[in-house]
Amino acid sequence: MSTDTNVAVETQFCTFHLTNLMFGIEVERVQEVIRAQPMTGVPLANPVVEGLINLRGQIVTALDLRRRLELPARPEDLEPTNIVVRTSVGQLSLLVDRIGDVVDVDQATFEGPPETLEGVARELITGAYKLDGALLLVLDTEAAVRLPGVV
Amino acid sequence: MSGIDEIVGEFLIESYENLDRYDADLLALEQDPTDAEVLSSVFRTIHTIKGTSGFFGFDQLEKLAHVGENLLGRLREGELPLTEEIASALLDTGDTLRRMLGVIEETGEEGDLDVSELAERLTRLYEGEAPPADAVAADEPVEVADEPVTAEHEAAEVADEPPAFDAEGNPIGRIGDLLSERGKASPEDIAAALEAQQSGDARRFGEILVNKGAADPEDVEAYVEEQARSSGRSVSDSSIRVDVGLLDELMNLVGELVLARNQIVQLVNDEQDSRYAGASQRLNLITTELQEGVMKTRMQPIGNVWNKLPRVVRDLSLAVGKRVDLEMVGQETELDKTIIEAIKDPLTHLVRNAVDHGIEAPEVREAAGKPAVGQLTLRAYHEGGQVNIELSDDGKGIDADAVRDKAIKQGVITAEQAARMVEREVLTLIFSAGVSTAAQVTNVSGRGVGMDVVRTNIERIGGSIDIATEIGQGTTIKVKIPLTLAIVPALIVSTAGDRYAIPQLSLIELVRLEGEQARTGIERVHGSPVYRLRGRLLPIVDLSRELERRGEHDEEREVVNIVVLHADGQQFGLIVDDIHDTEEIVVKPLGSHLKDAALFAGATIMGDGRVALILDVMGIAERARVVSETRERADSTEQFAASDITVTERKTLLLVEVGDDRRAAIDLTEVERLEEFDVSAVEWGSGREVVQYRDAILPLMRLADALGVGGGYLEEGSMDVVVHTIDGHSVGLVVGKILDIVEQEIRIDHLDDRPEVLGSVVVQGRVTDVLDTHALVGAGGQDSFGSYAGV
Numbered sequence: 009m010s011t012d013t014n015v016a017v018e019t020q021f022c023t024f025h026l027t028n029l030m031f032g033i034e035v036e037r038v039q040e041v042i043r044a045q046p047m048t049g050v051p052l053a054n055p056v057v058e059g060l061i062n063l064r065g066q067i068v069t070a071l072d073l074r075r076r077l078e079l080p081a082r083p084e085d086l087e088p089t090n091i092v093v094r095t096s097v098g099q100l101s102l103l104v105d106r107i108g109d110v111v112d113v114d115q116a117t118f119e120g121p122p123e124t125l126e127g128v129a130r131e132l133i134t135g136a137y138k139l140d141g142a143l144l145l146v147l148d149t150e151a152a153v154r155l156p157g158v159v
Numbered sequence: 160m161s162g163i164d165e166i167v168g169e170f171l172i173e174s175y176e177n178l179d180r181y182d183a184d185l186l187a188l189e190q191d192p193t194d195a196e197v198l199s200s201v202f203r204t205i206h207t208i209k210g211t212s213g214f215f216g217f218d219q220l221e222k223l224a225h226v227g228e229n230l231l232g233r234l235r236e237g238e239l240p241l242t243e244e245i246a247s248a249l250l251d252t253g254d255t256l257r258r259m260l261g262v263i264e265e266t267g268e269e270g271d272l273d274v275s276e277l278a279e280r281l282t283r284l285y286e287g288e289a290p291p292a293d294a295v296a297a298d299e300p301v302e303v304a305d306e307p308v309t310a311e312h313e314a315a316e317v318a319d320e321p322p323a324f325d326a327e328g329n330p331i332g333r334i335g336d337l338l339s340e341r342g343k344a345s346p347e348d349i350a351a352a353l354e355a356q357q358s359g360d361a362r363r364f365g366e367i368l369v370n371k372g373a374a375d376p377e378d379v380e381a382y383v384e385e386q387a388r389s390s391g392r393s394v395s396d397s398s399i400r401v402d403v404g405l406l407d408e409l410m411n412l413v414g415e416l417v418l419a420r421n422q423i424v425q426l427v428n429d430e431q432d433s434r435y436a437g438a439s440q441r442l443n444l445i446t447t448e449l450q451e452g453v454m455k456t457r458m459q460p461i462g463n464v465w466n467k468l469p470r471v472v473r474d475l476s477l478a479v480g481k482r483v484d485l486e487m488v489g490q491e492t493e494l495d496k497t498i499i500e501a502i503k504d505p506l507t508h509l510v511r512n513a514v515d516h517g518i519e520a521p522e523v524r525e526a527a528g529k530p531a532v533g534q535l536t537l538r539a540y541h542e543g544g545q546v547n548i549e550l551s552d553d554g555k556g557i558d559a560d561a562v563r564d565k566a567i568k569q570g571v572i573t574a575e576q577a578a579r580m581v582e583r584e585v586l587t588l589i590f591s592a593g594v595s596t597a598a599q600v601t602n603v604s605g606r607g608v609g610m611d612v613v614r615t616n617i618e619r620i621g622g623s624i625d626i627a628t629e630i631g632q633g634t635t636i637k638v639k640i641p642l643t644l645a646i647v648p649a650l651i652v653s654t655a656g657d658r659y660a661i662p663q664l665s666l667i668e669l670v671r672l673e674g675e676q677a678r679t680g681i682e683r684v685h686g687s688p689v690y691r692l693r694g695r696l697l698p699i700v701d702l703s704r705e706l707e708r709r710g711e712h713d714e715e716r717e718v719v720n721i722v723v724l725h726a727d728g729q730q731f732g733l734i735v736d737d738i739h740d741t742e743e744i745v746v747k748p749l750g751s752h753l754k755d756a757a758l759f760a761g762a763t764i765m766g767d768g769r770v771a772l773i774l775d776v777m778g779i780a781e782r783a784r785v786v787s788e789t790r791e792r793a794d795s796t797e798q799f800a801a802s803d804i805t806v807t808e809r810k811t812l813l814l815v816e817v818g819d820d821r822r823a824a825i826d827l828t829e830v831e832r833l834e835e836f837d838v839s840a841v842e843w844g845s846g847r848e849v850v851q852y853r854d855a856i857l858p859l860m861r862l863a864d865a866l867g868v869g870g871g872y873l874e875e876g877s878m879d880v881v882v883h884t885i886d887g888h889s890v891g892l893v894v895g896k897i898l899d900i901v902e903q904e905i906r907i908d909h910l911d912d913r914p915e916v917l918g919s920v921v922v923q924g925r926v927t928d929v930l931d932t933h934a935l936v937g938a939g940g941q942d943s944f945g946s947y948a949g950v
Contacts, residue, residue: 069752
């Protein structure tokens with residue numbers, strides 16, 4: 009993630025929503041987006057681990073981003089969407105409320121994490137792009153999938 | 160790959176295989192130096208390598224093989240005895256040849272490995288000289304390609320030797336024969352060339368012929384090539400070599416196919432059309448057969464790993480001045496290649512350990528009245544879908560006390576922990592890092608993997624390791640490993656709405672309790688649930704509780720399903736909500752976020768496409784403290800007071816409280832059942848206290864009264880009753896409280912004048928009477944109890 013504002017590079021982000029916030033992940037990290045999948049819970053695992061899904065024969069661990077970002081729990085009737093991402097620890101699915109568009113952003117509109125963010129979210133957000141009428145919060149994917157207490 | 164590369168590749172593979180046999184043959188020869196057949200085989204191996212490498216122009220390889228062959232030639236002629244020194248030199252030759260082949264394999268070139276020192280050693284031995292007083296100076300390379308080497312050359316060799324053999328024992332066509340057979344040279348010329356060679360002509364056989372004009376150089380060249388080729392054609396036509404990577408890929412694909420098959424079969428079950436059923440049935444069968452077939456291609460005899468061991472034992476026993484005879488039984492036992500790879504190092508380490516630490520020096524053995532040569536036996540056999548490998552030595556055994564002391568000293572366990580451990584547990588400490596009983600650390604014990612790594616490696620492939628030892632008699636280490644890793648049969652169970660797979664390897668049996676049994680079958684001893692399985696108390700673990708998923712879990716179950724499992728030599732029962740089928744599952748690893756989830760060994764995809772977790776039986780046993788249970792019991796095993804000893808017996812005792820804070824113990828084999836009755840349930844019949852119990856009337860006996868200690872009558876609440884059955888009649892012994900179950904050695908002294916007391920022991924620091932239940936009930940008037948039978 010470059011914060012070099014001198015070069016006006018266009019970067020593409022895959023956007024998604026959690027509560028009333030809009031986030032973005034670099035497009036090249038995203039392998040695919042799939043609707044809610046049957047989930048197998050893993051007892052005694054880190055609470056952020058929502059469970060395991062079957063991705064065409066591969067077993068992929070799904071992390072609940074709401075819980076990771078310490079946001080309020082997702083309402084029962086809201087089926088989460090899986091964003092399957094490639095990370096340094098392999099394929100993972102990130103559960104989000106709703107998937108958004110892929111947007112092009114201008115580096116010039118980038119700023120540090122907004123003051124309104126608190127706690128753990130602040131550590132996992134590298135900054136924000138000021139879009140028209142909304143802030144796009146950039147998720148530090150690698151940091152987000154590194155769970156406290158899990159090597 | 161060009162044609163010549165292919166031939167070189169084949170040469171390499173052949174040579175590796177031959178060298179493996181070469182090692183084995185040499186070791187066999189050391190045992191029996193008179194075996195001419197084995198000696199010929201050794202000779203042929205080197206001879207073939209020499210011949211073929213000469214053909215390819217690998218000069219160094221050829222030279223080394225040549226001096227080795229010279230030495231072997233003298234052995235074969237009986238001119239030299241096979242000494243230890245010669246055997247070592249020949250074994251080193253094999254190693255060096257392997258290294259040189261390795262370089263060729265990697266680079267395609269021969270490389271510049273320096274073989275002069277070894278060649279000199281071989282030559283010296285060949286000449287029958289004693290080694291020079293000072294060590295061989297490395298800076299004094301002996302010209303290997305000197306006289307004895309060039310004196311005879313490949314073609315000559317082949318011509319004047321009895322027919323050479325290839326790896327399969329087929330004679331290799333001799334150049335002379337080939338030429339004469341095809342009319343390219345006259346028999347006379349060939350005989351003359353042979354004679355010239357035998358009388359000291361140093362030229363190649365073919366060279367002599369060509370120089371004489373008796374044969375066309377092109378013909379000779381072509382036949383030399385044909386000859387070299389024929390030596391590489393030993394692989395039976397019925398087999399082909401397949402890249403392991405390809406087999407791995409096939410295995411993965413079959414794994415996926417098995418999953419898809421499971422899914423289809425499940426879908427078809429919901430389908431009415433019988434055509435689908437027929438097709439899916441066939442798919443099912445074919446998949447199973449394909450799976451078995453592919454798995455078979457990956458199976459290898461365990462001997463492939465073992466064949467390195469005789470050499471390891473030989474070298475090591477020489478190095479540490481011991482004499483060890485290694486016997487191997489069951490080499491043909493087959494295992495999946497990945498497992499073979501995985502157990503290679505642990506097994507080697509165990510063998511080294513046995514030689515280094517287990518077997519004593521010859522003089523020590525003789526002093527102990529044992530044969531000077533130590534016996535090491537390696538045994539492999541199939542048993543219930545797994546492979547057992549046993550390594551036993553007749554060495555000094557392992558001193559559990561020494562292990563204990565060492566473990567305490569190394570801080571692996573505390574003295575308190577140590578005091579609580581039984582011997583078997585102490586022995587397993589040798590698999591902990593930092594615990595070694597070797598009085599002195601040799602260069603052997605410091606090398607390679609430690610025993611902790613041995614255990615880790617074996618457990619990682621789903622195996623287990625157990626140790627039994629007797630001081631002065633020897634040690635047996637038993638390793639159990641699964642046949643294959645990728646696809647394993649597993650029992651599918653469900654609990655709290657989720658399915659779990661339990662590898663069949665850990666499964667012993669299934670127990671189902673219904674109705675009355677479901678409510679009373681699980682008893683509690685000291686707060687821990689147990690089930691009485693054929694007279695033995697089986698610790699019970701509730702899966703939903705261990706997983707902290709209490710969903711539908713309820714104390715009052717209609718049906719209790721117990722899966723009896725074993726882990727680390729301990730049995731325990733796992734309560735699950737439902738037991739489903741046995742299925743072949745494809746084991747998939749868990750992601751890095753779940754690596755430390757000790758309760759799960761992986762995950763798999765079920766027929767409906769959903770993921771199910773595979774339970775790690777060992778992990779569950781540890782979490783539920785089933786494995787440590789013996790520790791707490793051992794805690795209470797202490798010395799006892801009685802000094803007038805008549806009989807010593809080891810018994811499991813039920814500890815109860817009687818009357819006002821007195822304790823008594825009842826032999827657990829005399830205990831039918833432990834019950835709890837409400838005081839209000841006690842009725843009066845035939846002049847005795849009774850309760851209604853299991854559709855019958857159970858007479859009660861107040862233990863406090865019987866022992867004359869008084870007290871213990873409660874106005875309300877519940878009372879603990881030990882049900883004792885004799886000759887089909889049950890009696891309920893009312894005790895103050897059920898305390899614990901302990902295992903204890905009791906020495907029965909009949910000095911006690913009370914007939915109902917067998918003797919006294921000290922349990923958990925308190926003097927406890929061991930009751931003779933038969934005498935007790937008899938004293939209470941057994942006949943009167945008996946009258947209730949059948950009511």
